[in-house]
Amino acid sequence: MNSALETLRRDFGGDIVEPGAAEYASASRSVLASGSPAYVLRPKSVGDVQAGVRFAAGAGLVLSVRGGGHGFAGFGTNDDGVVIDLGRLADVEIVDKERHLVRIGGGATWGRVAAALAPHGLAISSGDTKSVGVGGLTLSGGIGWKVRKHGLALDNMVAAEVVTADGEVVRAGAEENAELFWAIRGGGGNFGIVTAFEFAAHPTTDVFFGRIAFPAPEAAAVLRGWADHLRAAPEELTSIANLANPLSGGPQAPVEIHVAFDGDDPELAAQAIDPIRRLGTVIEDDVALRPYADTLVDGATLPPGIHLVTRSAFAGRESVPEVLRILAETGAAEQAPFISVRSVGGAVSRVPHDTTAYAHRQAELMFVTTVVGPEPVIQAAGPVLEAIWTRLEPHVDGAYANFLASATEEDVAAIYPARTYERLAAVKRQYDPGNLFARNHNIRPR
Numbered sequence: 001m002n003s004a005l006e007t008l009r010r011d012f013g014g015d016i017v018e019p020g021a022a023e024y025a026s027a028s029r030s031v032l033a034s035g036s037p038a039y040v041l042r043p044k045s046v047g048d049v050q051a052g053v054r055f056a057a058g059a060g061l062v063l064s065v066r067g068g069g070h071g072f073a074g075f076g077t078n079d080d081g082v083v084i085d086l087g088r089l090a091d092v093e094i095v096d097k098e099r100h101l102v103r104i105g106g107g108a109t110w111g112r113v114a115a116a117l118a119p120h121g122l123a124i125s126s127g128d129t130k131s132v133g134v135g136g137l138t139l140s141g142g143i144g145w146k147v148r149k150h151g152l153a154l155d156n157m158v159a160a161e162v163v164t165a166d167g168e169v170v171r172a173g174a175e176e177n178a179e180l181f182w183a184i185r186g187g188g189g190n191f192g193i194v195t196a197f198e199f200a201a202h203p204t205t206d207v208f209f210g211r212i213a214f215p216a217p218e219a220a221a222v223l224r225g226w227a228d229h230l231r232a233a234p235e236e237l238t239s240i241a242n243l244a245n246p247l248s249g250g251p252q253a254p255v256e257i258h259v260a261f262d263g264d265d266p267e268l269a270a271q272a273i274d275p276i277r278r279l280g281t282v283i284e285d286d287v288a289l290r291p292y293a294d295t296l297v298d299g300a301t302l303p304p305g306i307h308l309v310t311r312s313a314f315a316g317r318e319s320v321p322e323v324l325r326i327l328a329e330t331g332a333a334e335q336a337p338f339i340s341v342r343s344v345g346g347a348v349s350r351v352p353h354d355t356t357a358y359a360h361r362q363a364e365l366m367f368v369t370t371v372v373g374p375e376p377v378i379q380a381a382g383p384v385l386e387a388i389w390t391r392l393e394p395h396v397d398g399a400y401a402n403f404l405a406s407a408t409e410e411d412v413a414a415i416y417p418a419r420t421y422e423r424l425a426a427v428k429r430q431y432d433p434g435n436l437f438a439r440n441h442n443i444r445p446r
């Protein structure tokens, strides 16, 4: 341990934050979880990341990798181990103007990316929040405001620079380390630390974006009509339906349909969005033309003592009506969790199923239940959530790793169907046989 630490202090050019340091309190926690790591390493270069990986492996310490720090399962920190916080590797650089190729540091956040690309008329479909990391979101999917038109964030990744468990740097792309490239597009942080991503961005105009709200009692009809409309709507339209938003009144909260139309033609936008307006009694409608970068909102760090439980699943076409019926009833019940239903399909479903490790290509919808509060609230919600998910179980498929606060074997099996898991395990055996990268929805090498 001592010699590993001496080597780290010699080779590491970034900051090493240890208990007692002024910045330890903020450095030790991720956005949604507290921890007490022995070392928080803040690399400034790829060489620093290599030194950090070799240190954690050599000292036999638990290793957390932190991108934007928003992981729901709290893997971005730990107790007594090492955290490699990539926050300083956050450059965004257009490397090929003609092909719109963008190189992004492994610790960048999506707000930074959107702001950097906006002056060039470019964007990458990512998520809805500025402070969410490019790393965590991309490695497990990335369902953003242009997902139906441009696919998942990982569908737009063309290559990555990865520091593997032995501290070596490799490039993964269609031509090099292709199996690793397959695995990091859905397999999360299991295979190494991505120090830089290369994405193909797309030209963007301003977009029509906003919220259309309906009274809570209209939830069932609105949701049904919304899903039917999205099935045939132009792929420029992406949408999220929220029920029982705790910030707007919980079970009495209006049904909120958020829409994003990827284009600035008012007639085309109206053709795509108006059928949603006709689904019920519109009580609020703030849809307007905005810069794409302005559709992303600020995130917030949970105050101490407040916890968050989130669980997700997918629904295929056959089960959408029943799933939405259950969710509408659930949203109106006392102690309803916050329910968010995201449209997928479109470009996501056109990618052949074995192109990436993300396995839920045929789903029409991805939905999430969330409960936030102090421990007693979380405890009280347990049986309610259990009852809801028991009803949903026969109708839903899989789970979306990016909205999953737990990491049981059942969770991992829901994220990765058996064949995907076996293929991922083979890649894991090759690149991380000792399972150094285990603070994630873990693929076991054996």
Ligand SMILES: Cc1cc2nc3c(=O)[nH]c(=O)nc-3n(C[C@H](O)[C@H](O)[C@H](O)COP(=O)(O)OP(=O)(O)OC[C@H]3O[C@@H](n4cnc5c(N)ncnc54)[C@H](O)[C@@H]3O)c2cc1C
Residues within 6 Å of the ligand: 030, 065, 066, 067, 068, 069, 070, 071, 072, 075, 076, 086, 106, 107, 126, 127, 128, 129, 131, 132, 133, 134, 135, 136, 137, 138, 139, 141, 142, 143, 144, 188, 189, 190, 192, 193, 194, 195, 299, 300, 402, 403, 439, 440
């Ligand atoms: C407020 C909020 C809004 C969200 N909105 C969306 C959304 O619109 N769409 C969506 O799809 N998801 C969304 N998510 C989910 C989000 O994608 C996940 O929480 C994701 O894990 C966050 O990534 P991160 O880098 O910020 O988190 P971190 O906690 O830093 O990372 C999560 C895990 O990813 C791995 N990891 C991160 N970076 C790297 C890297 N560079 N190399 C290797 N491994 C790495 C590590 O295993 C790490 O434990 C949202 C989450 C929150 C909290």
